[in-house]
Amino acid sequence: MKSKGALSFFILILTLLFSLTAYSQAPTISLKALVDNPEKYDQKRVSLKAELIGEPLTTDTGIWLNLGANDYNMGVYLAEKEMLEKAHYWGSYKEKGDIVEIEGIFYKNCPIHNQRGLHLTALEVVTQGKELSYLVSDKKKKFALVSMVIFLTIGVIYLIKISLWQKK
């Protein structure tokens, strides 16, 4: 009995050690590096930082999120929506999305979804996103005003000309 318990403990320790090693071995790479080198990272655990884009999607193929960094993008599959509890901001015109550090296994051609993408194992918000506000420059406002005045003036001249033609 005693030896059986020791064996179980040993297996548990070994599993934990293996997991830790696996996690520590996950190279942190850029999204660009992953997109440009799919063969290199195929079916390997990777870690990367990127912005959450759009919204979480619950589709016929599972739960998905999309990441973006420097005009590179990638879809990420996740088994449970609970993994997204910490995420609040999703990149759009009005929001700068949360910058997250994710870990997962990259598939050049996932056998389940038949798509290229990552299967998420962990997600951490590194920098919280924010609501974006855009200031309109005075230059733009003035230019808009000037172009409107030009438009209205020429429009009125055209209408006067039309009415003169009609009188003729």
Add this chain to the structure above:
Amino acid sequence: MIISPTKKDLSTILNLLGRLILGLSFFMLVPLLVAVVMSENSPFFDFLIGTTLSGALGFILLILFPIKKEISWVHTFFTVSLGWLSFSLLGAIPLFLSGHFGSFLDAWFEAMSGFATTGLILVQDLDHMSFSHNTWRHLTMFIGGQGIILASLSILAQARSVAIGFYIGEGRQEKILPNVIGTARFIWKVSFIYLVLGVAAYFLILNRIGLSSVKSIFQAFWLFFAAFDTGGFTPYKQSIAYYHSFYLEVATIIFMILGAFNFNLHFWLWHKDKKEIFKNFETRTFIFTFFSLLLLLYLPFLGANFSGLFRNGFYQLISAHTGCGFTNLEQGVLGGFPLLSLLAVIFAMMIGGGVCSTTGGIKLMRIGIIFKTILIEIKRWIMPAGAVFREKFHHLNNLLVTNKRIKEAFIIFILFIITYVAGALVAIGFGYPGIASLFESVSATANVGLSMGITDPSMPSALKVVYILQMWAGRLEFIAIVVMIGSLLSFFKK
């Protein structure tokens, strides 16, 4: 002898152009309204500037250049050619002001891509673009697809006598109804019905997968414009791959195919004979070319499962053949396709959809006639020397393969092939790989929008200009541009 335009001709052309530009200014009110509704301050000013500058230019042309001559074919060809150029330049103003483009050239590229229903993009940080700018990007495809000129035809009553010139100049060769105004209105009516159906279908799918109701309704409209007008823009950098939805992929396929059908066929199916779809020459040519190319594309993927084949091949080929340019592949996947599969996609892009549809490319009718011509020649060799025979094809009616049809098909075919190759050579000259250069050149000329990665804000400016010209020439099927250049040369020679 070339009929050389006079100053009176130029005045008439610029007057017609002024009317079109006023129409464009009116269209810009749509994104302006979206900016108001969605409280997008900066884009509001972008569109205010765009609409007022375009409107002012339209009025100036109307004031300074009255119609001095009865409108003729040359005027309409000029107007069509200049129409696309001026629309893309003016349409680029609000895009440039958005701050999402590295230069005005990039914004012009995007606008031309929209109006020509191509779908190649140079926009940066697309995922953070405003609702109003996205509305404008997608609306340009609707305007270009449904035909800037067709829209105007419905309004310009005095242009009735030469309306066919606008219509043919725009690369649509067949009339559906006895008069072109009636044709234009039929196209608008059919498009509106499909719009309602398409938007409803896309809304339900998008809302179900998790998009908010507001996003779903906007994106449903955008995706409809992009699919039915075979444009290919999407609000996300990942294109259709962003949504990860099989149902959306199927729904986009349906509207891509509907958009690639000849509008004559739509008319026939709606008002006359539903069986025409099985008998029609273009439909049969499409089935033949599509499945032949699908076989070519699938050969390197043998052993993959159905879902894999659908995602990796079928969708791209439909998108290429209809000239839409949507992709359900993640970034970089297309570039990794085997050579044989890439060639299949390139051939599909080269061919395109039906004449009198929103697609670009050589078109199914011409490809079919070229096949028939080859068949005729083979028969001529086999049959006795004095034998007389006539080759027919069914397109709404039984028609003869005449010398005139063969000549017209070959002229357009050769012009497209020359442009495809010339564009590829330019890109090769800039150091890009051969197959990617051909892919991108065909995609631009045939107004498709699929990309192997050459089209990027960092590409050489000269190449951007070449692609802009290719998109413009491909959209108008060369004729209107050739007529314009020929007439201009003769004007300056005088």
